[in-house]
Amino acid sequence: MHSNILFEIGLALCIVAVAGLMAARLRFSIVPLLILAGMAVGPHAPVIGILDFRFVESAPLIQFMGRLGVLFLLFYLGLEFSVGRLLKAGKSIFFGGTIYMLINFSLGMALPFLWGWSIREILVVAGIISISSSAIVAKLLVDLKRTVRAETEMILGLMLYQDVFVAVYLSVVSGLVLTGSTSPKGVLISASIALGFMLGFILIGRKLAPQINKLLNVPSNEIFMLIVFALLTLVAGISETIHVAEAIGALLVGLVLAETDHFERIEHIVVPFRDFFGALFFFSFGLSIDPLSLSGAIWPSLAAAIVTIIGNFISGLIVGRKAGYSHRGSTNIGLTITSRGEFSIILANLAKAGGLLPILQPFAALYVLILAILGPLLTKESKWIYTKLAKVFGWPALREKKSNF
Incomplete structure (x- = not known):
């Protein structure tokens, strides 16, 4: 495509807008439509004759804006919660x-073991299967207006827990994949830094709440927005620097600012940015997928998706019931955290750099795409799914009042 970047960005926004209109017409999640749209025009898309619809020049810029989308999605999700609630729920979240x-x-380890893959491939696939997509989960909670539900606190806690796991696991796997060994001391240091940063930021943020209130007490919306966005990007950048996911840094900022007197003003300002850049994240993810490489990974990806759905539902049900949530709330937990995304792709890229099986990248891409479609669908239809399961297992029936579910 011989065009300038501004023209490509304009076309990208038109495609995103069309995907949004289609999603609204179909009453379906916009996420899979944005991913498919990105695949159709990404740098890896096939050229048909003289027709070249690939977004080549603008792809890095769109991907950067997509990273901002993750920050705004997780920041907004953090705004919807109270640090005090999370601290009180610390024991149940850890369990x-x-x-x-x-x-x-365990399921992620068993599947590639049955395929006869080596230990390094097994560890990569186990990581790909184990970690939910924070961005997709946040988007679902916002779009389906579920941020106020009691079980969403556990969903948010699980995402924080998974990020600590990611920090440790990446240290282990990167050592095994890239060098063939890893240092226990390095693993312990990475885990301690990640956990210490999260807890320290939350506790210090609560102590500094009066000072933050004074800092944000400015009449100008322009200056107010600059202060908020500066805090957001700076903390996210610090998180990335110390190998804690930047998205979790954004989530922590949201949790702290939710304790201030300016919560409603912040929420009002950030919503348009959340929607705009959030859509670009999923579109940019599609740009990174090579459609021609997917065919050889169809059966492994389908098997992994089925195992993931079963594993997430069972674990969500157990976790929810142990934490005191109803069968309905526990079902919501298991279905909402099914989607997979950014971490799976990171591990697949790591496997490529380490010279592991070539199938791992298309496997991860197709697996993520399948669950990016099924995850939102399962979450949206959780009421129908629960109704069917309640009849089978004898769980309490749902009330007729729609606002209760």
């Missing part, structure tokens, strides 16, 4: 996260 990881990681 729930451990149960969740044990079940899903």
Whole structure:
């Protein structure tokens, strides 16, 4: 495509807008439509004759804006919660996260073992299968207006728990994949830094709440927005620097600012940015997928998707019930955290750099795409799914009042 970047960005926004209109017409999640649209015009898309619709020049810029989308999605999700609530739920979140990881990681290990893959490929696939997509989960909670539900606190806690796991796991796997060995001391340091940063930021943020209130007490919306966005990007950048996911840094900022007197003003300002850049994240993810490489990974990806759905549902049900949530709320937990995304692709790229099986990248891409479609669908239809399961297992029936579900 011989065009300038501004023209490509304009076309990209038109495609995103069309995907949004289609999603609204179909009453379906916009996420899979944006991913498919990105695949159709990405740098890896096939050229048909003289027709070249690839977004080549603008892809890096769109991907950067997509990273901002993840920050705004997680920042907004953090705004919807109270730090105090999360601290009180710390014990149940730790227990729930451990149960969740044990079940899903074990299933993730078993599947490639049955395929006869080596230990390094097994560890990569186990990581790909075990970690939910924070961006997609956040988008679903916002779009389906579920941020106020009681079980969403556990969903948010599971995402925080998974990020600590990611920090440790990346240290281990990168050592094994790239060098063939890893240092226990390095693993312990990475885990301690990640956990210490999260807890320290939350506790210090609560102590500094009066000072933050004064800092944000400015009449100008322009200056107010600059202060908020400066805090958001700076903390996210610090998170990335110390190998904690930048998205979790954004989530932590949201949690802290939710304790201030300016919560409603912040929420009002950030919503348009959340929607705009959030859509670009999923479109940019599609740009990174090579459609021609997917055919050889169809059956492994389908098997992994089925195992993931089962594992997430079982673990969500166990975690939810142990934490005191109803069968309905526990079902919501298991279905909402099914989607996979950014971390799976990171591990697949790591496997490529380490010279592992070539199938791992198309496997991860197709697996993520399948669950990016099924995850939102399962979450949206959770009421129908629960109704069917309630009849089978004898769970309490749903009330007729729609606002209760």
